[in-house]
Amino acid sequence: MSETEVNASHDAPRRKFVTSAGLTAGALVAGGASLVEGAMAAPAPAPSKSAAGAHRAESSTVITKDGVEIFFKDWGPKDAQPIVFHHGWPLSADDWDAQMLFFVGHGYRVIAHDRRGHGRSQQVSDGHDMDHYAADAWAVVEHLNLKNAVHIGHSTGGGEVARYVANYGQPNGRVAKAVLVSAVPPLMLKTAANPGGTPLEVFDGFRKALAENRAQFYFDVASGPFYGFNRAGAKVSQGIVQNWWRQGMIGAAKAHYDGIKAFSETDQTEDLKKFTVPTFIMHGDDDQVVPYKDAGVLSAKLIKGAKLKIYPGYPHGMLTVHADELNNDILEFIKS
Numbered sequence: 001m002s003e004t005e006v007n008a009s010h011d012a013p014r015r016k017f018v019t020s021a022g023l024t025a026g027a028l029v030a031g032g033a034s035l036v037e038g039a040m041a042a043p044a045p046a047p048s049k050s051a052a053g054a055h056r057a058e059s060s061t062v063i064t065k066d067g068v069e070i071f072f073k074d075w076g077p078k079d080a081q082p083i084v085f086h087h088g089w090p091l092s093a094d095d096w097d098a099q100m101l102f103f104v105g106h107g108y109r110v111i112a113h114d115r116r117g118h119g120r121s122q123q124v125s126d127g128h129d130m131d132h133y134a135a136d137a138w139a140v141v142e143h144l145n146l147k148n149a150v151h152i153g154h155s156t157g158g159g160e161v162a163r164y165v166a167n168y169g170q171p172n173g174r175v176a177k178a179v180l181v182s183a184v185p186p187l188m189l190k191t192a193a194n195p196g197g198t199p200l201e202v203f204d205g206f207r208k209a210l211a212e213n214r215a216q217f218y219f220d221v222a223s224g225p226f227y228g229f230n231r232a233g234a235k236v237s238q239g240i241v242q243n244w245w246r247q248g249m250i251g252a253a254k255a256h257y258d259g260i261k262a263f264s265e266t267d268q269t270e271d272l273k274k275f276t277v278p279t280f281i282m283h284g285d286d287d288q289v290v291p292y293k294d295a296g297v298l299s300a301k302l303i304k305g306a307k308l309k310i311y312p313g314y315p316h317g318m319l320t321v322h323a324d325e326l327n328n329d330i331l332e333f334i335k336s
Helices: 014-021 033-040 093-103 130-144 156-169 200-225 238-249 253-265 268-273 296-302 323-333
Strands: 006-008 058-064 069-075 082-086 108-113 149-154 173-179 279-283 307-311
Touching: 006 323, 033 200, 058 130, 069 093, 069 130, 082 093, 082 156, 093 108, 093 238, 093 323, 108 130, 130 156, 149 156, 156 173, 156 253, 156 268, 173 323, 200 238, 200 253, 268 296, 279 296, 279 323, 307 323
Parallel strands: 082 108, 082 149, 149 173, 173 279, 279 307
Antiparallel strands: 006 058, 058 069, 069 108
């Protein structure tokens, strides 16, 4: 047994956004079943070197060096190029269902874990910060011995990817490419050095709403600005709303409360400057949670050679409500 023990298991404006929905920031998208149909019709995966590998689908847990149990899913041929997905606040690996089905259908090995305190991972009291988030991701990568991996992060998960790539992926030669989708870096919080950021009182409002009535707060986020369901003419999917709410409510309230500070106040400027791997930055210009001009646009300036694509009219949760288009854009980038 190595340093990590493994246990298998089977088992628009910003102020308007705050006042109208109660909202969250830095969260990940919820997967809707209707958006997976395109993935299921994808071409058959490339043959694996072993017949058993071609039919692999596992869910497991890994114990980190500080003793926290992290749940992860691992689907697809073991010898295929791995794609690792990093979810946002306050969701889980389930939020990547549409992407995991799409990419496993194209022959990739796909892995997604629940962040500590989220989903099925252990509900510990401490360690809800970007340093621990990245270290936990490294524990999964190290256990599975993933090499030449593509790391994709949405919202808070984009911050996790930034810290992981800078401190673990590149130094250990384990990362091939990175994709940041509606991601929180370089810094969400408004400061003297970041005048375009979001004021601290907005995040204080998140904490207050979470502590007073987390269930209602999460419902308001998912049914409002996260997917742009508060926009005139929006086609609201109750399945997507309920899936987002479900994922949020199975996580730990304290992890989510502490996580607000992690996604809003962590300055990742230096992380982004360290990037040398090809990076694709994707952001919607109607993102009411993480405004694109203070996030995707600035990140693209900090990462040398980064590819930036702004999606007109797309919301924070565009990976779910525009899954077909974004999945294909990501696939094209990975193959390029």
